[in-house]
């Protein structure tokens with residue numbers, strides 16, 4: 001038996017070494033060479049090196065593919081000579097001859113890029129067959145039927161894949177033949193039938209291409225290699241790479257592999273198997289196999305394949321060997337493998353190995369098991385689980401049993417995971433109306449826009465006919481944690497008729513019909529399917545993994561929560577503090593809005609009057625009234641807020657709670673200007689509006705701002721109307737006092753929003769400290785403390801962080817505002833409008849409100865450096881929505897933040913992502929030290 005030249009000195013005629021071969025127990029490549037050999041080639045080499053039975057062959061490198069295109073779709077000079085040499089070696093190893101009529105060598109030609117990729121050229125099997133070599137094959141195997149079957153398969157595959165003959169033409173001919181012979185399955189056709197079919201196939205090729213089917217084995221090989229290369233830039237492959245952000249210059253390798261035959265009788269077969277169940281993660285061989293079949297039969301589902309366990313009965317020895325090999329490969333790669341194999345007359349051959357794709361549940365279970373088995377470290381386990389897996393495990397799902405019998409209406413893009421059930425409605429207003437009546441709804445739209453937000457917010461889930469993964473519906477749904485299916489192109493929505501139907505299945509539904517939406521799989525079903533709630537408490541394996549993550553991560557994970565229930569929820573998910581408690585979020589509930597409105601309407605007047613009184617001036621009765629009205633409303637508010645804070649401090653006992661003082665522009669709490677104007681105008685023309693309504697209108701007008709997001713809000717509000725600061729400070733400290741008295745441990749951090757100049761912060765601080773001092777003095781011996789800090793969300797604030805740090809003991813990056821102010825985008829206008837187009841047209845790589853933009857991250861880094869320069873123990877976190885986004889969390893790690901804060905249901909995801917960020921940072925440090 002011949003041996004293959006060692007790696008270093010394979011002689012080559014081409015300018016570069018383009019070929020790596022394997023066979024006879026050794027390989028020139030190995031698993032580390034995926035860039036050059038592609039995943040498949042590297043796997044075949046590695047399996048050979050591991051002593052596993054792999055039929056001999058060789059890989060033509062990805063570099064050859066790139067050079068093929070560089071030289072205008074020509075094989076690089078000398079490459080063909082090198083291919084011929086490699087074929088010779090395979091001939092020697094197998095003792096067969098390529099194109100040899102007496103003892104023919106047949107090969108498969110398989111594409112294989114670095115990443116397994118749909119859209120690349122399909123594999124051509126049985127290459128090297130022609131009328132002459134076929135006779136040799138028949139003579140050697142003594143099996144005429146097998147020979148003709150192999151031949152007709154080859155013409156069919158080569159014709160379709162390499163010569164671009166429409167595949168249906170072959171399928172029709174095959175079906176017609178089966179029909180004519182009364183054959184149920186392909187295997188029922190006789191040798192004569194198959195021979196006749198081969199002739200028909202050749203005629204089809206001639207008809208479709210105007211040339212004869214190539215008989216010469218070397219010509220077949222040449223055409224097949226070039227077809228693999230060309231498929232790299234095929235439309236499907238390009239689209240896939242674009243969608244997955246895979247570079248277009250990686251190129252594909254070509255693998256030429258000696259054929260082994262699974263279709264040589266009942267002692268032969270072929271199959272696909274996973275070393276563990278990719279759905280559940282269970283540690284048992286999982287897969288399918290077929291006797292007397294070739295590889296593509298299993299994948300294409302030509303016959304229904306039995307479970308791999310059947311092989312244990314059919315061929316116990318081969319099964320045992322396969323099981324052993326599976327285990328060997330799994331421990332070798334230290335990951336679950338997805339395997340392809342063929343059995344030729346009782347002998348097992350391995351044809352592919354790769355890391356298996358898996359569901360979220362399987363990913364977690366496998367990681368935990370492998371750590372327990374000592375196969376991988378906790379760090380590796382953490383690195384392998386995707387943040388999206390954790391997210392999925394916390395969403396409701398449909399009961400799989402119910403799903404089986406359900407009527408599917410349409411498929412779509414799985415834009416936001418989870419299961420939702422509700423009655424179909426076709427516009428946002430109806431959604432709100434129905435929900436107000438106590439109904440659950442699914443919002444069905446052709447596409448959504450910011451005008452639909454109120455409907456999306458109340459719906460159980462959203463489905464759209466148009467738009468992709470970054471469409472408005474998808475982006476918003478992910479943000480608010482609602483299941484969403486986008487881009488269901490086959491769904492024809494009739495707004496006027498309030499109904500919709502699927503173009504393909506014809507299934508229809510109308511307003512009010514129950515539908516079930518699967519955002520994880522991307523499908524809509526008729527009726528109310530039972531869901532299974534995903535309870536964190538019931539997922540010990542997930543908790544175990546996150547516990548490991550906690551042991552690894554450097555940053556803490558806090559949460560954004562405004563209510564005690566949210567805080568408690570987040571704490572059960574593992575939150576280590578509240579990074580953002582938005583006081584004003586409690587202003588809208590129940591009777592509160594009326595109280596708040598009452599205060600706001602007289603706020604300016606009362607504040608002016610108070611200043612006058614403080615300067616010793618006489619007040620008018622009206623002024624006196626304004627003060628009284630204002631103070632009464634504010635003290636009601638204070639009492640309510642104190643109650644809220646007590647609840648939150650109790651829920652977060654012993655953990656830090658960052659309370660942000662009032663932030664939004666006041667008009668958000670007042671009636672809408674246009675509506676009030678219409679009301680007054682109508683009333684006037686109908687005989688006269690009430691005085692109250694007219695005053696209200698005048699006040700709303702006086703408070704109207706052109707750009708409220710850049711107007712009187714944040715710390716500016718507290719400086720103009722100091723009572724807001726005072727009242728909220730009192731509410732916070734008195735809540736602390738009450739909780740301490742009850743034996744609790746409230747840890748308060750008071751945060752001032754929207755600071756751009758240090759003086760804004762210094763003034764606010766004076767105000768706040770004076771008030772705090774008064775409360776403490778009145779506390780009667782109960783000691784409470786708080787930390788004073790600020791949000792960094794105005795670019796000027798970030799750039800002057802050294803000055804600001806002198807007044808603040810902590811920073812929290814409000815990256816929503818920081819992003820909109822640094823880009824100069826209004827988020828509300830941008831996200832619903834041009835921003836989607838920007839992302840689609842690649843003007844921006846991603847939506848910067850979803851993933852922290854690098855320039856914003858840079859601004860944060862500057863602020864951290866300056867801030868810590870002035871105050872080394874400055875505590876720094878992030879409370880913008882980016883705090884729950886894994887990619888952004890990685891950036892926060894690099895900037896050196898102390899914690900990330902995110903919405904409660906993102907906390908588990910953030911725990912994992914923060915650990916992964918720590919691991920990545922460690923790896924890049926190690927890289928630098930090298």
Ligand code: ADP
Nearest residue numbers: 108110123257258259260295296340342351352
């Ligand atoms: P894919 O990337 O689509 O999995 P493959 O190249 O792995 O494509 O091959 C498709 C099918 O053909 C698989 O079932 C594989 O096992 C089978 N196959 C590939 N090469 C050979 C070969 N030399 N002998 C027998 N079967 C083969």
Ligand code: MG
Nearest residue numbers: 040340351352
């Ligand atoms: Mg394969």
Ligand code: MG
Nearest residue numbers: 753793814817
């Ligand atoms: Mg803000």
